Amino acid sequence: MAGAALPRRLNWLIAKAADIAEETDRVRTVVLDCPGWTGHLPGQHIDIRLTAEDGYQAQRSYSISAPDDGEQVVITVELVDGGEISPFLIEDLRVGDQIEIRGPIGGYFVWEPSRGGPLQLIGGGSGVAPLMAMLRARVRTGSDVPVRYLSSARSFDDLIYREELESISSGAEDVEVLHTLTRSQPPNWRGLAGRVDRVVLARNVWPAFTRPLCYVCGPTGFVETVATTLVALGHQPRRIKTERFGPSN
Amino acid sequence: MSFITRGFRGRRELDVPPDRVPPGQYVTSDFPVLSAGPTPRIPLEQWRFTITDPLRSERSWNWDEFMALPIETVTVDIHCVTKWSKLDTSWEGVSLDTLLADFPDHASGHGLFQSYGGYTTNLPIEDITGGKAWIAFKYDGQPLDPEHGGPARLLVPHLYFWKSAKWVKGVTLSDSDRPGFWESYGYHNYGDPWREQRYQGD
Amino acid sequence: MDNERHVDGNALAGVFHEVFGREMTRECGCCSQCGAASQLGAVWVYRAAGDVLRCPSCESVLMVIVPDASGMRVSFESMRWVHIRLSHSRD
Numbered sequence: 001m002a003g004a005a006l007p008r009r010l011n012w013l014i015a016k017a018a019d020i021a022e023e024t025d026r027v028r029t030v031v032l033d034c035p036g037w038t039g040h041l042p043g044q045h046i047d048i049r050l051t052a053e054d055g056y057q058a059q060r061s062y063s064i065s066a067p068d069d070g071e072q073v074v075i076t077v078e079l080v081d082g083g084e085i086s087p088f089l090i091e092d093l094r095v096g097d098q099i100e101i102r103g104p105i106g107g108y109f110v111w112e113p114s115r116g117g118p119l120q121l122i123g124g125g126s127g128v129a130p131l132m133a134m135l136r137a138r139v140r141t142g143s144d145v146p147v148r149y150l151s152s153a154r155s156f157d158d159l160i161y162r163e164e165l166e167s168i169s170s171g172a173e174d175v176e177v178l179h180t181l182t183r184s185q186p187p188n189w190r191g192l193a194g195r196v197d198r199v200v201l202a203r204n205v206w207p208a209f210t211r212p213l214c215y216v217c218g219p220t221g222f223v224e225t226v227a228t229t230l231v232a233l234g235h236q237p238r239r240i241k242t243e244r245f246g247p248s249n
Numbered sequence: 250m251s252f253i254t255r256g257f258r259g260r261r262e263l264d265v266p267p268d269r270v271p272p273g274q275y276v277t278s279d280f281p282v283l284s285a286g287p288t289p290r291i292p293l294e295q296w297r298f299t300i301t302d303p304l305r306s307e308r309s310w311n312w313d314e315f316m317a318l319p320i321e322t323v324t325v326d327i328h329c330v331t332k333w334s335k336l337d338t339s340w341e342g343v344s345l346d347t348l349l350a351d352f353p354d355h356a357s358g359h360g361l362f363q364s365y366g367g368y369t370t371n372l373p374i375e376d377i378t379g380g381k382a383w384i385a386f387k388y389d390g391q392p393l394d395p396e397h398g399g400p401a402r403l404l405v406p407h408l409y410f411w412k413s414a415k416w417v418k419g420v421t422l423s424d425s426d427r428p429g430f431w432e433s434y435g436y437h438n439y440g441d442p443w444r445e446q447r448y449q450g451d
Numbered sequence: 452m453d454n455e456r457h458v459d460g461n462a463l464a465g466v467f468h469e470v471f472g473r474e475m476t477r478e479c480g481c482c483s484q485c486g487a488a489s490q491l492g493a494v495w496v497y498r499a500a501g502d503v504l505r506c507p508s509c510e511s512v513l514m515v516i517v518p519d520a521s522g523m524r525v526s527f528e529s530m531r532w533v534h535i536r537l538s539h540s541r542d
Contacts, residue, residue, distance in 0.1 A: 047465040106461045108491070108493065243462075246458035285500075286510065434517050448519035449524070
């Protein structure tokens with residue numbers, strides 16, 4: 001079959017931590033240098049595999065939070081209490097350390113500017129990671145797709161990428177950023193308070209008649225509530241893509 | 250040989266006597282919830298437990314009838330095939346010896362347990378009699394949470410915990426052995442944690 | 452349906468690579484129980500003693516993937532077909 005692409009083997013690669021930045025007290029952004037990386041699309045993820053000296057292995061998936069950039073793979077990791085891998089990445093990983101990764105994988109949860117919009121991004125907690133890759137891609141390519149970004153966090157200090165998002169929305173036309181804080185709000189807070197519910201979505205998400213492409217990512221309960229409500233508000237299910245984190249056992 | 254990750258130590262092991270821990274297991278203080286499908290929600294007034302024998306005769310209990318049976322409190326260790334073990338777990342339930350008392354002819358046969366939601370698991374009758382198995386409806390003194398199999402689940406602690414079917418609704422007795430859900434997809438037909446019988450062919 | 456414990460098929464993107472040898476999350480599978488076709492990235496995945504992939508339309512078991520000592524056993528329970536696109540696209 002002339003011209004057909006051969007399946008690409010997915011191999012484990014050795015990546016080196018080039019930079020570790022603190023986003024919040026429980027969240028780090030790790031920049032990985034990965035020789036052999038073939039590039040990725042916004043929204044895709046990697047699998048990370050850790051092996052202890054006694055042979056014990058653990059493997060988890062992490063969304064890539066920045067768009068394609070040579071051999072650099074950026075992930076944003078939230079500490080999960082009792083987790084298999086996040087405690088190592090948050091507490092033990094040092095610049096220069098090497099870890100095994102494979103990817104990019106997950107072509108289902110991808111948005112590229114060529115797909116158009118309007119684009120609706122809704123993230124709970126560290127669920128904003130793949131959404132940030134999409135938003136950063138939109139900005140970097142100079143795309144004019146209108147974007148609404150809604151994130152939910154417990155408190156002001158738990159907001160991830162807050163300053164960059166402020167700078168993006170003030171610098172770009174047609175990018176609106178909205179945060180809701182569910183447990184506590186600082187004085188003079190001008191964002192939303194409380195959980196994302198039907199009222200919040202009805203008021204702040206692109207209306208269904210605009211036929212937005214919706215990407216929802218975060219803990220399972222959050223995604224379930226948001227996705228179900230979007231459908232109830234008239235959005236077409238096939239224009240809603242979800243990425244549930246699932247229970248952290 | 251896999252790439253070893255500097256500084257990664259795997260699970261922090263709890264300090265426990267090794268003779269309580271089957272090979273390949275680690276002890277946890279959590280109680281992980283693992284399900285093959287959605288959690289069924291069964292109102293107690295609709296709950297039944299039914300034993301069906303090979304001739305298709307049935308014996309059924311509703312919740313009130315079930316609560317009127319002799320109830321035992323047991324403290325047991327449980328071992329999940331996904332490698333976690335939990336020691337000294339406390340349950341209240343009705344012994345399968347009580348329930349199977351009217352079915353003495355099938356002591357050498359097999360039981361296929363069925364659950365609300367469609368889950369199944371198979372066991373030899375001799376592994377659920379003689380004080381080895383219960384239909385448990387309380388865990389740690391509290392009514393069993395739906396996530397953990399409530400209103401009632403099978404409890405067979407001497408085998409891997411996938412045999413302790415959540416949301417149990419009955420058992421079909423038979424001379425022949427039919428594999429249940431995990432058994433038919435690749436897990437071991439019997440599942441003895443002390444012989445590490447995890448997978449088909451072990 | 453509160454506190455539902457499944458993830459999306461996209462979480463198995465790496466496993467699909469191991470099974471099918473390529474990116475599969477955008478490929479469609481058909482449920483033999485209800486006839487619905489879904490992208491594999493959108494199926495419901497219950498991660499328990501193995502991974503149970505369920506049809507998002509009728510909850511029937513499409514596939515079950517069980518690890519063992521040497522690899523994994525892949526069962527196609529109610530997956531009538533999987534469609535695989537061959538193209539120039541990168542993923």
